[in-house]
Amino acid sequence: MTGAGGQHRLGPQRNAAIDTAVLDATRELLIERGYSGTSIDAIARRAGVGRPAIYRRWPSKAHIVHDAIYPRLTRPEGSGGDVEEDIALLAAGAVELFGSPATRAAVPGLMSETRGDPELHDLLVDQPLAGVRDELRRRLDEAIADGRVRSGIDSDTLLDVIAGTAIFALSVRDVDDQHRLAESLADLLLHGVLAD
Helix, strand or coil, X not given: CCCHHHCCCCCCXXXXXXXXXXXXXXXXXXXXXXXXXXXXXXXXXXXXCCHHHHHCCCCCXXXXXXXXXXXXXXXXXXXXXXXXXXXXXXXXXXXXXXXXXXXXXXXXXXXXXHHCCHHHHHHHHHHHHHHHHHHHHHHHHHHHHCCCCCCCCCHHHHHHHHHHHHHHHHHHXXXXXXXXXXXXXXXXXXXXXXXX
């Protein structure tokens, strides 16, 4: 497993079990104590490893938390032929991602930390999302050219609405019915608010 940005500060010996123990401990602590109550010392104790083992892999708590709650993002596969399905899948994926207990506990603190550090923001937010944003832009451009989507739809805004809705609903409003949220979000994106 690689750290945020695809790089670890590796030593000569590498034990994947340490990565797993640290990430599992981080998720547990986030659920129990929240972002501010999760420290590298607490993670090390819970994982049964020393601080140096953690710092060989991650340079900060934000990096560990990021790797613990977010999957490694890749460009979505597929032709992008069905725009409705693509948008419904994006909505469901965002709700599932931001709906896990550890992610719900971590997101507000992690957002605050990355907003205050442009370099950290680029590494943990902009770079991981670049491929997803590029692929969504490509799919929307194809759908616009084919007349399936109206012109003028901005892919970045669309992704922001999907992720922003999921984050706010799950981490701030504390919505419990994730299935209904995903369906409602997809319906709103695909059919709008105004009557025909």
